[in-house]
Amino acid sequence: MAFADLREYLSYMNKNNKLIEIDSEVSTDLEIAEITRRATYNRLYPLLFTNVKGYPNWKVVSNIFYSIKGIYDVLQTNDLEGISKRFLEGFSEMPVTIIDKVRSLRDVLKLGKFTPRAKKPSFKESNLKLTDVPSLKTWPKDAGRFFTFSITITKDPESGVHNLSVYRIQVLDEERAIIHWQAFKRGSIAAMRYKEKGITKVPIVIINGVDPAIAFTAASPVPVGLDKYLFAGIMRGEGVEVTELDNGIMVPANAETVFEGYVDVNEVREEGPFGDHLGYYTPKDYFPTFHLTKSFSRDNPYFHVTSVGRPPLEDAWIGKGVERIFLPFTKMIVPELVDMNLPEYGVFTGVGIFSIKKYYPGQAKRAMMAIWGLGQLSLLKFIIIVDADVNVHDLNEVVFALSTRVDPQRDVMIVNSVLTDSLDFSTPSPPLGSKIGIDATRKFKEETGREWPEEVASDPSVAKKAEEIISQIKSRYPHV
Known part of the structure; x- marks a missing residue:
């Protein structure tokens, strides 16, 4: 309606x-x-x-x-x-x-x-x-x-x-x-x-x-x-x-x-x-x-009328609505894109977190450059790219990816003298400033010079038994 x-x-x-x-x-x-x-x-x-x-x-x-x-x-x-x-x-x-x-x-x-x-x-x-x-x-x-x-x-x-x-x-x-x-x-x-x-x-x-x-x-x-x-x-x-x-x-x-x-x-x-x-x-x-x-x-x-100031105010929620509505349009331009998060406290043009299906070395940097070429997303000051299995809306998962999959010298890209938000007073000469892109994906051998280590995983049968026991404990101690 x-x-x-x-x-x-x-x-x-x-x-x-x-x-x-x-x-x-x-x-x-x-x-x-x-x-x-x-x-x-x-x-x-x-x-x-x-x-x-x-x-x-x-x-x-x-x-x-x-x-x-x-x-x-x-x-x-x-x-x-x-x-x-x-x-x-x-x-x-x-x-x-x-x-x-x-x-x-x-x-x-x-x-x-x-x-x-x-x-x-x-x-x-x-x-x-x-x-x-x-x-x-x-x-x-x-x-x-x-x-x-x-x-x-x-x-x-x-x-x-x-x-x-x-x-x-x-x-x-x-x-x-x-x-x-x-x-x-x-x-x-x-x-x-x-x-x-x-x-x-x-x-x-x-x-x-x-x-x-x-x-x-x-x-x-x-x-x-x-x-x-x-x-x-x-x-x-x-x-x-x-x-x-x-x-x-x-x-x-x-x-x-x-x-x-x-x-x-x-x-x-x-x-x-x-x-x-x-x-x-x-x-x-x-x-x-x-x-x-x-x-x-x-x-x-x-x-x-509206009233603006420190987030999250109305403009932050408009930004979250835009994030969801424009995701399919963005996927059309960046086909490897899975999801994106423009955090409320990222003031819409400050921070963007994007997950991709990674198929080849260098793809994360390619994706961030494509995103910087898209309308309002071009103003993002920080772009973080993570793997498809990372929930971009769970900042703890994002922080874990940053902590375990990023080498600052290799995976951080800084772009200078580009268009930024004119209201961003932290830039030296608005509207020109710098941007930072962080590749927080798992790396291919071509990107590190060695194989990426195997991640730990539980034995399925043991995990099933452990979960049954934990469920019993939770039912006995519901307030724990």
């Missing part, structure tokens, strides 16, 4: 006793963000603030992605890998890239089930200004109020492909805001393509309050070239209902608020500081300015 909009999702959660209404008066200045963080840390259900100080006509929603179970609620399944597996089953051939694969399906099936469909909007034109929205100040030393889960929509000037991304947006005044899109993000790339065509005012739209499956897609590292509306349709199992604005950009027809405008690529302003998902304040830097030209709103709108 796909939710038509944010309101239908909230109704569903309320009927299932999974929505926490907070009617105490709360402020957008630090209070909502603090309550949200504590709720996420405690794995509480989504929060609905109904009494926001200074905003009597608004309700604020947060903590939608409260744990991996929150992802299950949003996508109405706990088989996240199955979403992409079912989609990929539609292909009879194995094109070179995922984009080729999607194009081949479009040629055959026209992707009718997943493509966006036109619908009359639920919102109407309004006099809403950027400062009229209950945006948050998240941390005490933040530069001001920010949109933290609003979605920025751009359209590639050549392909017409739409991109929906979650960038933090610092509100300056009624009609101006600063959009924090880093150089390698799809919004920034689209802007550069407009500039190459001599267009300095890039049309964009900022929306808020949609079906959370669309919000999840906007926060996901969908491969460049693939329209995010299409991918949102895959996540939902049906196409997104959209309406086209005067600037040619399609927006979800049931969005709560819509800000239409443009970014002037020649006009940048100092943004930040902002307490981000690494648990530190991001220093000030220069980013483009958004100018509001027209606004739309539903009656008595809802505003969707």
Whole structure:
């Protein structure tokens, strides 16, 4: 079942006793963000603030992605890998890239089930200004109020492909805001393509309050070239209902608020500081300015926010959802891949653990180089490759592999002067830094110069008898 909009999702959660209404008066200045963080840390259900100080006509929603179970609620399944597996089953051939694969399906099936469909909007034109929205100040030393889960929509000037991304947006005044899109993000790339065509005012739209499956897609590292509306349709199992604005950009027809405008690529302003998902304040830097030209709103709108900081918060659980959904896509590019783990405390782009079926010497290093070539995974600072029999989600098993199968000089690879997460302050010259890959697999003779030692294994009959005796002991001493 796909939710038509944010309101239908909230109704569903309320009927299932999974929505926490907070009617105490709360402020957008630090209070909502603090309550949200504590709720996420405690794995509480989504929060609905109904009494926001200074905003009597608004309700604020947060903590939608409260744990991996929150992802299950949003996508109405706990088989996240199955979403992409079912989609990929539609292909009879194995094109070179995922984009080729999607194009081949479009040629055959026209992707009718997943493509966006036109619908009359639920919102109407309004006099809403950027400062009229209950945006948050998240941390005490933040530069001001920010949109933290609003979605920025751009359209590639050549392909017409739409991109929906979650960038933090610092509100300056009624009609101006600063959009924090880093150089390698799809919004920034689209802007550069407009500039190459001599267009300095890039049309964009900022929306808020949609079906959370669309919000999840906007926060996901969908491969460049693939329209995010299409991918949102895959996540939902049906196409997104959209309406086209005067600037040619399609927006979800049931969005709560819509800000239409443009970014002037020649006009940048100092943004930040902002307490981000690494648990530190991001220093000030220069980013483009958004100018509001027209606004739309539903009656008595809802505003969707999040609060970031030290993990695991909502972004960590979004990352775990992305990990599961994108595993089949990643296996398509790296066929020896068995499983992957992007640990919650690895802040999504910090640490990745991957298991492979190893058939030949040097394969682990080959796999890590392939992974560093894949979208958001290219930003991983640490990659650990283990054998297929290692459970990548059991860190003790991973540590055992590191301790018994790694020679630091032979099995550790450091790559210098490559693209890293721009928010990673530990790098000397962001966004350029270094990465480390660790081969924690068993080694072939060609890799060590000698045969790998035989691993200990119990005698089967003795092991069976021992297990029977241990079971008897456990039944006699259940509390041991």
